[in-house]
Amino acid sequence: MSEDRELVKHALQGDRNAFEMLVLRHQQPLFNYLGRLVGERETALDFTQEVFLRAFAKLESFRPEYKFTTWLYRIASNCVIDHWRKKNIPCLSLDRSSGPDGEDAQRQAVDPSLSVVAGLEQAELRERIERGLERLPPELRELFVLRHVSGFSYDEIAAIKGQPSGTVKSRVFQAKETLRRMMEETP
Amino acid sequence: MKCPTPDLLEDYAEGFLSGTEARELEAHLGRCAACRQAFEARKRWLEACGSLPALMLPPGFAQRVMAAAFPRPRRRRRLLPALAAGLASLSLIAVLLIAAGVCNLPDLMTGSGRMLWRGLHVSASLGAKVVAGLMAMLKAAAQILRLVWGAIEILTAAAPPQVPVLALASLLVLAGIFVFGFRKSFIRR
Incomplete structure (x- = not known):
């Protein structure tokens, strides 16, 4: 990670290769994140480029005490939220409480409804998750993707979204429960 | 528990x-x-x-990002210095050839003057031919228009007075439809 900071430092001094190295290091995971969020390959490609351009334009605002990935994904997240707003896709704030569904899911003692998992091969399960993900509400989809596709820790997601870690953790759980319920409803 | x-x-x-x-x-x-x-x-x-398949980037994506981040300067800006450099090189070669005695300056000037004159002569005669052709085309178009006009006069004299008004109105409507149909070509967003 300190390598990222070094590369940013060199890029700020006008080293073009340093910025190219940053692009090469982060392009694939960033595209994966954006692709899972927007669902269209071409749009995701445009967004990935746009995020790197925005990052390049405000590279001076990056503070080395933070992780570069956190900073980059915050830009990406804002970019996607702007896109959803323009398309009038409702985005809920993470400040909102989990709601009765999420609470119920957490209170439930044993979870018999994971039956959707039992009868499926792992590949088929993955395929159904991919399909379900497209129908998941955007704000939950983003948290799911950050945690399970991009592999960020809850603390890192909290830093990206600017929210408490506990809130993020319970919303990620809610995202999975919603996804599971949706998979059960539409086999 | x-x-x-x-x-x-x-x-x-x-x-x-x-x-x-x-x-x-x-x-x-x-x-x-x-x-x-x-x-x-x-x-x-x-x-x-946690094991959904990765969406793969197309090859050369980083170059696309770099090209957008560092756009190349426009070519047009380079054209003028290149032209000036070419002319300067040609002049230098000419001076060197004359100085070395390979070329005789008066002969060179006479020869190039003749070539220039011949070039002018050819382009002037070509231009004259093009203008003559255009004039012939215009004359032909005028003849056709005169014939059409004559036909319209004969028709309007024979027809009742409402017909020309109706024809004019139809023409206007057709023109309106044409402009409306192609409005996207005229109006820039």
Whole structure:
């Protein structure tokens, strides 16, 4: 990670290769994140480029005490939220409480409804998750993707979204429960 | 210990529980078959969630980003210096050839003057031919228009006075439809 900071430092001094190295290091995971969020390959490609351009334009605002990935994904997240707003896709704030569904899911003692998992091969399960993900509400989809596709820790997601870690953790759980319920409803 | 909640099972599967909590849960899982089954299902679910196939970038994507971040300067700016450099090089070669005695300056000037004159002569005669051709085309078009006009005069004289008005109105409507149909070509967003 300190390598990222070094590369940013060199890029700020006008080293073009340093910025190219940053692009090469982060392009694939960033595209994966954006692709899972927007669902269209071409749009995701445009967004990935746009995020790197925005990052390049405000590279001076990056503070080395933070992780570069956190900073980059915050830009990406804002970019996607702007896109959803323009398309009038409702985005809920993470400040909102989990709601009765999420609470119920957490209170439930044993979870018999994971039956959707039992009868499926792992590949088929993955395929159904991919399909379900497209129908998941955007704000939950983003948290799911950050945690399970991009592999960020809850603390890192909290830093990206600017929210408490506990809130993020319970919303990620809610995202999975919603996804599971949706998979059960539409086999 | 009571049967654990799904989020506790998930915390255990993800390794977030403290040593004591984990031991208590393990003891419960050893006793409770339903919870053990629920835990196994949750573990499989989490594994599936975390192993979705990666979406692959097309090759050369980084170059695309770099080209957008560092756009090349326009070519037009380079054209003028290149032209000036070319002319300067030609002049230099000419001066060197004359100085070395390879070329005779008066002969060179006479020769190039003749070439220039011949070039002018050819282009002037070509231009004259083009203008003559255009004039012939215009004359032909005028003849056709005169014929059409004559035909319209004959028709309007024979027809009742409402017909020309009707024809004019129809023409206007047609023109309106044409402009409306192609409005996207005229109006820039």
